[in-house]
Amino acid sequence: MMRNGLWICLLFYLFFTGCGLWPRETTHEDPRTRGENQFDPLGFPQDRVVVTEEEPGKKTKESREIKKDNEIIYKEPEGKESLLSQRVYRVQFFATKYPDEASQVAESVGDQLSQKAYIEYKAPYYWVRLGDCETKEEADSLLEKIKKLGYMESWVVEIEIKP
Numbered sequence: 001m002m003r004n005g006l007w008i009c010l011l012f013y014l015f016f017t018g019c020g021l022w023p024r025e026t027t028h029e030d031p032r033t034r035g036e037n038q039f040d041p042l043g044f045p046q047d048r049v050v051v052t053e054e055e056p057g058k059k060t061k062e063s064r065e066i067k068k069d070n071e072i073i074y075k076e077p078e079g080k081e082s083l084l085s086q087r088v089y090r091v092q093f094f095a096t097k098y099p100d101e102a103s104q105v106a107e108s109v110g111d112q113l114s115q116k117a118y119i120e121y122k123a124p125y126y127w128v129r130l131g132d133c134e135t136k137e138e139a140d141s142l143l144e145k146i147k148k149l150g151y152m153e154s155w156v157v158e159i160e161i162k163p
Contacts, residue, residue: 085162089139090118093146093154094128102126113145129157 094105102119106128110117118129130146133139139156146154 085160087158087160088131089133089136089156090129090131090159091139091143091146091154092127092129092157093151095125096128097124097126099126102128106130109146109149109151112149113142115142129159132161 093109094102096102096105099119099121106117106119109115109128109130113130115131120127120129131139131142133142136156143154143156
C-alpha cells in the first residue's frame with residue numbers, strides 16, 4: 001500500500017512539474033506595433049535633403065561678399081556694389097521677461113538720453129538696447145551715461161543692422 005501511495009505521489013509530482021514544460025499558446029502580434037522592429041526613421045530619401053538659409057538680397061553664383069571696414073558689401077559680377085548690412089554699437093542695459101516692462105524702460109531711458117531705444121527678444125528675455133553708435137568710443141561714452149542713471153550691469157554690444 002505504501003508503494004502504491006509512493007507511486008501516486010510520484011505521478012502527481014511528475015504531472016504538475018511536467019505541465020510547466022508544455023508549450024503554451026503563443027499570443028498574437030499586436031498589429032499596431034508590427035513594423036517597429038523594421039522601421040528606420042533615417043531611411044526616407046526626403047530626410048537626406050540639406051536645407052540652408054538663404055543669404056539676404058538676390059545673389060548670383062558669380063557674386064560674392066567683401067568686407068570693408070564695418071560694412072559688408074555685395075559685389076555684382078558687373079562691378080555694381082550694394083550695401084547689405086552695417087555694424088553699429090549699442091549699449092545693452094536692461095533685460096526682462098515682460099514686454100510691457102521692457103517698453104516702459106526703453107521709452108523712459110531713451111527720452112532721458114535723447115537716443116533711440118531698441119527691444120530685441122531672445123527667449124526668454126526682452127533685451128533693451130540704446131543707441132546707434134558708429135565707433136566703440138562713442139558707445140563707451142553712452143555706456144557711462146547709462147551707468148550714471150543706475151544701470152550698472154550694462155555693456156556694449158556690436159550689432160549687424162540691415163537697411
